[in-house]
Amino acid sequence: xxxxxxxxxxxxxxxxxxxxxxxxxxxxxxxxxxxxxxxxxxxxxxxxxxxxxxxxxxxxxxxxxxxxxxxxxxxxxxxxxxxxxxxxxxxxxxxxxxxxxxxxxxxxxxxxxxxxxxxxxxxxxxxxxxxxxxxxxx
Numbered sequence: 129x130x131x132x133x134x135x136x137x138x139x140x141x142x143x144x145x146x147x148x149x150x151x152x153x154x155x156x157x158x159x160x161x162x163x164x165x166x167x168x169x170x171x172x173x174x175x176x177x178x179x180x181x182x183x184x185x186x187x188x189x190x191x192x193x194x195x196x197x198x199x200x201x202x203x204x205x206x207x208x209x210x211x212x213x214x215x216x217x218x219x220x221x222x223x224x225x226x227x228x229x230x231x232x233x234x235x236x237x238x239x240x241x242x243x244x245x246x247x248x249x250x251x252x253x254x255x256x257x258x259x260x261x262x263x264x265x266x
Contacts, residue, residue: 165192168201173210173224173233180221181211 146187173181181189187197204210205222209230213223225231 165196166204168192168229169197169200169204170209170224170234173222174231174238177224177226179217182216182219182221184219186222 134153168185169192172186172190183197183201186192186201187194190197201210207228207230208225209228210222211225214221226235
């Protein structure tokens with residue numbers, strides 16, 4: 129199970145909503161972030177935290193229509209989830225804002241989910257074999 133699968137199943141709970149409210153992020157944004165296009169965009173940037181991308185590169189990488197991308201990207205940029213990292217001519221390059229509270233929360237969830245998956249896999253590997261009570265010998 130990958131983080132992409134888990135983030136698409138992620139719904140911001142009451143605790144997370146309270147934290148977002150305390151940070152001054154509108155709750156309606158938290159509700160909207162459960163929508164797949166927004167999550168796909170955020171997830172793309174989360175998967176590539178060391179790189180910056182033009183809008184065109186993100187659109188192509190996600191296979192998303194320009195109309196859908198621009199509809200959702202505006203909010204993502206407005207709330208500071210992504211930020212302009214540099215400009216190349218007229219093009220702006222964007223990177224995930226690792227200091228944003230929502231990004232921090234998602235990365236924390238990613239770590240927790242990854243640890244749970246690793247622990248489950250470790251348990252599967254370390255399951256002791258059943259020892260038969262029948263003795264086969266001389």
